[in-house]
Amino acid sequence: MSMLSHGIVRTLLESDRGGRIFLLILAAVALAIPVANLVIPESSSLHLSAYTVTLLGKYLCYALLAVALDLIWGYCGILSLGHGAFFALGGYAMGMYLMRQIGDRGVYGHPELPDFMVFLNWQELPWYWYGFDQFWFALLMIALAPGLLAFVFGWFAFRSRVTGVYLSIITQALTFALMLAFFRNDMGFGGNNGLTDFKDILGFNLQSDTTRVALFLLSALALALGYLVSRYIVNSKLGRVVVAVRDAESRARFIGYRVEHYKLWVFVFSAVLAGIAGALYVPQVGIINPSEFSPLNSIELVVCVAVGGRGTLYGAVLGAVLVNYAKTWFTTEFPEVWLFALGGLFVLVTILMPQGIVGLFARLRGRAAARKSAESGAGEAT
């Protein structure tokens, strides 16, 4: 079994140099971080604080989300400005599980109802909260909730051939509508404040270093797996058709492919991936609230993918880590400059480097290769 999967991974990565480098770095980080946090004593300068571990874990979740977006934007040509919605739905599913885990340790000490429901004078748990005390159910919902939304939305949108900017705008309207809905107290998701004050996950204390490192490792694992599955999809026959749809939708349809089915499938898979990213994100940051649905979040994600370089998958990871690191740095050092920087980044990337950082490197490498030998450069440049 392990030999088989090993073989698949090898064939997957054979022509994917960027992916090999990315997975190597990820593996190295995944090995180094637990050691730096748990083994090296706090007095040492090599020690990594729990805060940093969580921060890195957060970046990995964003990276997974970026891979999900790149899959449909870079390969399928669907620019979703509402991917944050799927991320947040996954996050809410996980948040509901964590909320139920609190039990009677909340401020009001109610054995079943979360604090905000007691505060709102609710008498019993709403039906859609049933089952979230079971971890397996929460896991199911993490995939099902975003997947179902994506399925219904995509089924309507792709069937009636809503494409391009129209689709982008209605995905943005979708996440905007969800944000408004989740802000309402009577939706039963904690309204403005969202879900927070989590205590533990599967019995492990969320505040302890070991749990944090474990969550970080899980995020790394999810990112690696998400990347490999996405790469598998892209390399498969389905992936080829999807790229054909991106480049010439009508032509693909006339050849006989049911374009909307292919789009829908990739869209749903991407939404589930985003949901998983959200579910890993919530226990690490300790809160989920409706601002995760805000259109700005989704569009920031788009710029992550654009900065890294779309249509490469590993470029999305690179972009997500870079942009989010920049965000962390700016918002602590120069909070008022961050929006200028982000806005400038949007303009620069779209005008000067449409293929992102990865594209820039490819071009430089192409030039260097062209200088060495003319025939090998011709293949790379396209």
Added chain:
Amino acid sequence: MPRLFTHTWIQGLGMLFLLACLAPAPVMAQDAVTDQELRDTVAGLTNSDFSAKQTVIEQLMRMPHRRSAAILTAMLNGDLHYRKDDEHVVIAQAGEADYRLTDPVTGEDLGSTEKSGIRKITVNNQLRGVLRNAIGQLNLSSDDPADRLAAVRETIKDMSPSSIELLRAALAREKDSRVLEQMQNALALVDMGNPDKAVRLGALERLGGSLEPEVRNRLAALIEQDGNGAFIEADPDIRQAATVALARIDNRVKIFGLIETVFFGISLGSVLLLAAIGLAITFGVMGVINMAHGELMMIGAYTTYVVQLMMPAHIDLSLFVAVPLAFIVAGLFGIAIERGVIRFLYGRPLETLLATFGISLVLQQLVRSIFSPLNRSVATPSWMSGSLEINSVLSLTYNRLYIVLFSLLVFAALLLILKKSTLGLQVRAVAQNRAMARAMGVRSGWVDALTFGLGSGIAGVAGVALSQLTNVGPNLGQAYIIDSFMVVVFGGVGNLWGTLVGALSLGVLNKFLEPWAGAVLAKIVVLVAIILFIQKRPRGLFPQKGRAAED
């Protein structure tokens, strides 16, 4: 549109300006009594004998001077004093430490004084009755129908035999139909107390359909039951008539409520129209997704703010300066955006969307850095504050009325520019077939810049209008951008009429949903409805036909 209705403070400011403008109003020509005559009569009030005061009041009642009613009201409220040193009658308003004096006849400011310098002109209960009567009489014979209407409303609340007498006398003289109707209602209310059943039934017949809350209360009291389940009103015929009259009233109130909702809807729709119409140019005609459109509106709103800072003494005129200025400022920003960014991205709509979104972030932060992240207050000119009262249940605020008119005006102007001007011709030519237009000698790059500038300028103008309805802050634009896109997409891209119909119908739909779904849910329902609508008609209500419709 979450904060559309939080502009009461603007209205308050507007009222202040209104008062400030009214104060120095010139003496009306129809004053039959000179200031001096009035002054001589008022001087008689310093007499401490109550019956002497009563005589003076009765004299004043027959003096149709524009200040007579004000003087008597001041006396009733205990504000009328006289100075101890020269026995000059003054209206004194208690300040923090001293009293602020105004001349009762001219209304001019007489400075302030210690409490010991003045003595109050006292009134007793009998005098109060006489005063109320006199004020009512004076107001009922005022030249302004609005004053008379207010006086009648006042008397309905508090009927006394003497006020009934007054009303009857005034009824004979009344010419204005609205005041007349109101007076008849008031007298009908009096007839309700008549022992004769026929008179009471007649009065009930007359009262049905009146919209005064006082009337409704009286009628509702007629059909109430006491604690034992027995009816307070013994006569079943009267009860029956009262029920019918009440039903008629409720029916009318419902109809006017409906009209009000439609008006609110149209008002919201006209705001949406203003916001979307610039977008209809840039998105609809040029095919450029401009996510910074909302921020261009924000620039227009801030232009209004700056204009008002520059001319604080002429708030009434500020909007007339702000509208063209906002058009120019936002238009220049638009041209800069088009020349600096968008022209490199034609034919790449998704990239355009991202780049303009980046610009919107930069503009927001720019405003935050220059004007602070807090909301700025923009004053409402006096001619825009207040409301047009149709009747006691329906009143339309002037600022909304003006904005409806203004948005239609902007729409008409834009339509004219696109259909009749050379620029409009070139814009349409470039939109339909760029290569062919260029071959015919149209400088397409220049046309692109101007078109984008036009759309942006209109966004700026929309911002001026918005500054009168909502808070002016860095997030102003964001609140409208998604709605504006919805309007354009709903109406049909590239079709100005579609934008008009789309905006108005979305506005009205929103306002009809609000009462039973709440503001937020109504918005969600509308968003979902549009998403579903696009499934059915991907090209909007009025799709483009012909070659331009093809991708």
